[in-house]
Amino acid sequence: MKEPERLxxxxxxxxxxxxxxxTIYWRDMIRFVRFKTxxxxxxxxxxxxxxxxxxxxxxxxxKLIAGIPVPPGAHVVGYLTFMGAGIIAMTTLFTxxxxxxxxxxxxxxxxxxxxxxxxxxxxHIIFGIGxxxxxxxxIQAIIIMVFGILIGAAFFxxxxxxxxxxxxxxxxxxxxxxxxxxxxLSAAIAISMESPEGLQGVTTLLTMPIFFASxxxxxxxxxxxxxxxxSVYNPMTLLxxxxxxxxxxxxxxxxGKHYQYTPADILMAYxxxxxxxxxxxxxxxxxxxxxxxx
Numbered sequence: 001m002k003e004p005e006r007l008x009x010x011x012x013x014x015x016x017x018x019x020x021x022x023t024i025y026w027r028d029m030i031r032f033v034r035f036k037t038x039x040x041x042x043x044x045x046x047x048x049x050x051x052x053x054x055x056x057x058x059x060x061x062x063k064l065i066a067g068i069p070v071p072p073g074a075h076v077v078g079y080l081t082f083m084g085a086g087i088i089a090m091t092t093l094f095t096x097x098x099x100x101x102x103x104x105x106x107x108x109x110x111x112x113x114x115x116x117x118x119x120x121x122x123x124h125i126i127f128g129i130g131x132x133x134x135x136x137x138x139i140q141a142i143i144i145m146v147f148g149i150l151i152g153a154a155f156f157x158x159x160x161x162x163x164x165x166x167x168x169x170x171x172x173x174x175x176x177x178x179x180x181x182x183x184x185l186s187a188a189i190a191i192s193m194e195s196p197e198g199l200q201g202v203t204t205l206l207t208m209p210i211f212f213a214s215x216x217x218x219x220x221x222x223x224x225x226x227x228x229x230x231s232v233y234n235p236m237t238l239l240x241x242x243x244x245x246x247x248x249x250x251x252x253x254x255x256g257k258h259y260q261y262t263p264a265d266i267l268m269a270y271x272x273x274x275x276x277x278x279x280x281x282x283x284x285x286x287x288x289x290x291x292x293x294x
Contacts, residue, residue, distance in 0.1 A: 024128025046091040082254040085243040086216030099133035100186030167246040174242035181277035
């Protein structure tokens with residue numbers, strides 16, 4: 001049975017409704033695995049970015065800060081380790097913001113019309129696309145962490161086995177919430193667009209300010225005051241704060257700056273991501289409720 005027909009055959013029962021949700025999820029994951037070029041590029045790109053940009057920039061920055069005095073007993077990390085958290089966040093941002101293109105292709109191919117006409121709750125479309133994107137982000141985050149360790153990033157340095165497990169789970173929790181929020185935003189944009197070019201233009205416009213107005217590659221202390229305030233509440237800064245806490249530790253020095261995080265700081269950062277994700281879900285729900293695909 002063809003996929004639109006399978007979706008149209010969904011009945012009104014609760015099990016059938018859940019089947020509609022899993023259909024959306026698995027269809028996107030199968031498409032991700034089957035398109036070899038997309039699969040390989042999405043997995044290799046972050047690793048190559050970390051390898052080429054990270055190693056090149058780390059050698060330069062480490063030389064610049066070599067003469068800066070360090071307090072006795074301070075935990076100093078190199079730039080490669082510092083920016084590794086930023087690369088995980090950057091990859092998650094790019095993957096999530098472009099995740100809505102699946103919806104746009106479905107609109108252009110006529111499949112979205114069939115899905116919206118089925119008895120399936122429209123929330124299941126949003127969550128199906130969202131959780132498939134979260135799964136992809138998990139895979140990419142783990143690959144970056146493993147590859148970063150292989151090329152010299154001091155991820156989980158001095159951690160016990162239990163601390164490593166907690167650290168990985170903490171990173172995935174932050175990555176998952178952040179990815180879900182931006183996937184909801186991407187879905188809301190995609191259902192409102194008519195062409196891939198329009199979606200690409202909007203997502204590109206959003207990506208650069210979000211990425212560069214964060215602490216992904218450098219501390220935000222030297223930012224102008226307004227930009228500093230925006231950066232503090234930037235969801236990407238909240239994500240990177242969580243990643244660095246779990247992958248480096250609560251107390252370290254990088255680029256001459258002393259970073260100290262408390263569990264309360266991390267809890268507040270995660271709460272900020274939850275609020276952001278809820279707002280983005282509300283936006284996506286509103287756009288899908290109003291959506292009419294001809």
